[in-house]
Amino acid sequence: MPNQKNAIVASVLSGLPKALLSELFESAVPHKLRDGDALFRAGDIGDGCYRIQSGLVKVMVASQQGEERIISLLGPNAIVGELSMIDGRPRSASVVAIADCSLSYVSRAKFQKHTEAHPELTTYLVKTLAGRLREADEALAAATFLSVKARLARALLNIAEYVGEDNPAGQIQLRLKISQSDLAAMAGVARENVSRTMSEWRKREIVTHSSSYYCINDPAALAQEMESDS
Numbered sequence: 346m347p348n349q350k351n352a353i354v355a356s357v358l359s360g361l362p363k364a365l366l367s368e369l370f371e372s373a374v375p376h377k378l379r380d381g382d383a384l385f386r387a388g389d390i391g392d393g394c395y396r397i398q399s400g401l402v403k404v405m406v407a408s409q410q411g412e413e414r415i416i417s418l419l420g421p422n423a424i425v426g427e428l429s430m431i432d433g434r435p436r437s438a439s440v441v442a443i444a445d446c447s448l449s450y451v452s453r454a455k456f457q458k459h460t461e462a463h464p465e466l467t468t469y470l471v472k473t474l475a476g477r478l479r480e481a482d483e484a485l486a487a488a489t490f491l492s493v494k495a496r497l498a499r500a501l502l503n504i505a506e507y508v509g510e511d512n513p514a515g516q517i518q519l520r521l522k523i524s525q526s527d528l529a530a531m532a533g534v535a536r537e538n539v540s541r542t543m544s545e546w547r548k549r550e551i552v553t554h555s556s557s558y559y560c561i562n563d564p565a566a567l568a569q570e571m572e573s574d575s
Contacts, residue, residue, distance in 0.1 A: 365466065369471050370396055373449035378442040383423065389436045391429020397421055400446025401507060401521070405439045405530070415531035418443075420507050428510075430456050431470070443521065452481040491571070496532040496540050497569040501552065503531075505561060517561040524557075 376395060378384060384395065384402060397419060404417040404425070416438065419425055425440050430453045491499065501519070508521040523545050525543070529536040546552040551563045551570075561567055 349454070355514040357554055365459075365463060369456065370434070370449050370451055373451050376450050378446040379446065380442055382442050383505075384440040384442065384446075385436050387436050389428065389452070391434060391436050393434075393450055393457070394424055395428045395448040395450050397423050397425065398447040398449060400442060400445040400448075402440050402442050402446060402528065403527075403531075405441065413530045414533055415527065418504060418507050418531075428523045429453075455502060461548075478510040491536045493532075493534045494542055495571045496534055497528060497565050500528055500532040500562075501559070501561060501567060505564075515564070517564055519559045519561070521558040523559060 387406065399421055401420045402425065403415050403510050404419060405415050407413045419440075426436065428434075429436050430451075435454070435484060445521065458460070480533065486527065502543070504519055504523065505517050508519055509517040510520055511517055523541045525536050529539045532539070543552065544568075549566070551561070551566045553560050553562055
């Protein structure tokens with residue numbers, strides 16, 4: 346199961362005490378997504394949030410020119426759409442399934458009643474939002490100061506937290522079809538730079554690619570590519 350702390354943008358509500366989280370999603374409305382379906386788009390009305398039961402989604406933002414940036418991958422037990430539910434503003438990002446998903450939906454009205462019944466949630470949310478600001482600072486620093494190789498290594502290792510499968514040879518198979526455009530959007534680099542870097546890593550047998558799946562042959566070497574700029 347993915348480690349939510351390693352997501353580029355963690356969910357605000359995912360770390361709620363289990364009792365409060367279970368009560369919030371009690372009698373939640375089931376929702377299904379097929380691979381490629383949009384859960385919602387940036388600018389949509391924020392009328393509630395979703396808890397992922399199974400599957401995987403990508404959280405994206407886009408520039409005025411239409412360039413997309415994947416800012417997070419979220420898997421089982423993560424909650425998406427909670428910011429709009431808290432502040433009542435439109436969705437700040439788009440969420441699209443990259444695998445078939447089962448989710449549970451809770452309306453904003455139910456969340457507000459839950460908060461009124463449990464005032465301790467306010468203290469929790471303040472602490473959690475402060476943590477998100479720190480994470481945002483770290484992501485901004487990575488995008489500003491890390492090299493192309495380091496950004497790409499960071500993106501691949503983040504993906505491995507969600508869909509990576511270890512094998513006896515010490516390799517990590519990424520069981521998700523990822524295009525170079527997806528990697529470029531997630532790392533915040535040009536697609537041409539992804540192609541050039543991947544070509545180099547293939548020659549050094551750090552990362553290989555076949556049948557639309559990537560394999561991290563040398564996780565330690567890939568981590569070194571990221572840490573060398575830290």
